[in-house]
Ligand code: IPE
């Protein structure tokens with residue numbers, strides 16, 4: 001077991017630009033209500049913000065952008081809002097996937113697909129297959145995702161794979177089964193919309209992530225707002241348990 005194999009899988013090299021950015025895109029409903037529009041108008045507008053952020057991240061050579069689009073708790077919303085969100089997701093996939101592919105972007109969906117309709121599941125699979133060999137930005141969409149669901153599904157699969165071994169499992173045994181096994185852990189977490197909570201997003205993977213909260217509502221999260229998040233990240237000192245002195249001596 002390596003020195004750093006606990007608490008974070010890998011200690012990332014300190015870089016100016018975060019390699020992996022994870023975002024809770026919150027505040028669409030409030031954005032719409034401020035304008036006396038139905039909540040869903042905010043979701044529609046939020047898709048524009050996604051498109052722009054993907055472009056910015058690709059330009060900055062960010063390796064992984066992970067967006068929370070629909071939580072396992074969002075099913076509790078009114079039926080018409082849930083079906084609007086599913087429809088919007090479907091339309092956005094259909095409309096954007098070719099453009100993503102042309103830009104060498106790999107698209108992956110994480111979350112429990114069992115509650116999606118067949119048509120949506122097929123569209124997701126086709127989009128993933130089309131882009132799977134792309135080597136630029138990896139764009140992960142978390143839909144019907146929950147951090148606790150992820151840890152449990154990984155634990156269950158790990159146990160099944162090790163049925164005839166009696167051993168104490170380690171982090172290294174578990175992590176290959178987590179939904180984001182293909183990515184480094186997030187360097188920067190951004191939540192728009194003013195709430196200061198994780199809302200069951202990537203619970204395991206955020207162990208040592210730098211957090212950035214902004215009151216800006218998701219549809220208003222423009223280039224300038226994104227640059228402010230990056231600038232805040234660049235001022236952090238990531239110690240991973242060590243002291244400041246140890247870092248400056250290294
Ligand atoms: C985030 O915006 C989008 C989803 C959860 C799908 P909200 O819909 O939560 O917007 P607010 O928080 O009500 O403003």
Ligand code: IPE
Nearest residue numbers: 024025026068069070071199
């Ligand atoms: C979190 O936003 C989930 C997504 C952005 C998809 P919510 O607006 O649903 O979060 P809570 O429930 O207010 O914490």
Ligand code: MG
Nearest residue numbers: 026027028193
């Ligand atoms: Mg919200």
